[in-house]
Amino acid sequence: MNKGQRKFFVTGTDTEIGKTFISAALLRALAHKGKKAAGLKPIASDAQPVQGIMKNEDALELQKAASMSLSYSEINPFCFEPAIAPHIAADLAGTSLSVERLQNSVIIPDDAETVLIEGAGGWLTPLNNQETYADWVEQSGFEVILVVGMKLGCLNHAMLSVRDIERRGLKLAGWVANFPVGKMNMAEDNVQWLKSNIEAPCLGIVPQQDASQDADSVSQLLDVSSLL
Numbered sequence: 001m002n003k004g005q006r007k008f009f010v011t012g013t014d015t016e017i018g019k020t021f022i023s024a025a026l027l028r029a030l031a032h033k034g035k036k037a038a039g040l041k042p043i044a045s046d047a048q049p050v051q052g053i054m055k056n057e058d059a060l061e062l063q064k065a066a067s068m069s070l071s072y073s074e075i076n077p078f079c080f081e082p083a084i085a086p087h088i089a090a091d092l093a094g095t096s097l098s099v100e101r102l103q104n105s106v107i108i109p110d111d112a113e114t115v116l117i118e119g120a121g122g123w124l125t126p127l128n129n130q131e132t133y134a135d136w137v138e139q140s141g142f143e144v145i146l147v148v149g150m151k152l153g154c155l156n157h158a159m160l161s162v163r164d165i166e167r168r169g170l171k172l173a174g175w176v177a178n179f180p181v182g183k184m185n186m187a188e189d190n191v192q193w194l195k196s197n198i199e200a201p202c203l204g205i206v207p208q209q210d211a212s213q214d215a216d217s218v219s220q221l222l223d224v225s226s227l228l
């Protein structure tokens, strides 16, 4: 067991709000700080065949951004084709997900100094009819990073997530205000409200980027000093 290792579960206020986008940038920021960092996407539902093997774009992005190189199956042990809730995708594939299966299948590389583990959807995404992804995070004792997709309604989603993370006794290591869909009315007031109401540090405010901005340039908008 690597005692100095820090393990962060990256969750979000919803699906499609920038967990992968921000995780890749965090991995680049950690690499710039000289950290040996790995990115995992244990469960993916949305995959295409790449040279005959089903692969998920999030897992490939994390693989590319990480300073530590891992095989595809180490990054993404559970991969399903349809872009739907993972427990339904697993069922359609004739299998199932559970806390126990995650515990047995997700290998945290011991030689990584930092590990970022991207969830799927929001904080309470189901694994099955009884368990949620958050139950595995709680059992594993990971720290949590919350990506807030800045749009109307996000204050409620953010606080519901923060409250449940805290209720489980987990440490919220930080949060990011990400603007995946451009302008939001009164954006600064919304960010300010979150800053006043979330105790954990804001790791960055990321406006909508144009296609030319890669994870390296987005990483400059993030302050990872509290994650080192």
Ligand SMILES: Nc1ncnc2c1ncn2[C@@H]1O[C@H](COP(=O)(O)OP(=O)(O)OP(=O)(O)O)[C@@H](O)[C@H]1O
Binding pocket: 012, 014, 015, 016, 017, 018, 019, 020, 021, 022, 058, 119, 120, 121, 122, 178, 179, 180, 181, 206, 207, 208, 209, 210
């Ligand atoms: N700040 C941003 N600027 C520009 N594009 C962004 C930004 N944040 C996210 N996006 C884009 O929005 C889309 C959704 O982001 P992303 O895939 O990171 O979401 P996600 O939360 O990881 O979704 P999922 O739940 O499927 O894992 C992607 O095409 C991503 O490139």
Ligand SMILES: C[C@H](N)[C@H](N)CCCCCC(=O)O
Binding pocket: 015, 016, 044, 045, 046, 082, 083, 084, 085, 086, 120, 121, 122, 124, 125, 126
């Ligand atoms: C397919 C999608 N992009 C995500 N990977 C999975 C989103 C799960 C959402 C579950 C829910 O309804 O809360």
Ligand SMILES: [Mg+2]
Binding pocket: 019, 020, 021, 058, 118
């Ligand atoms: Mg993603």
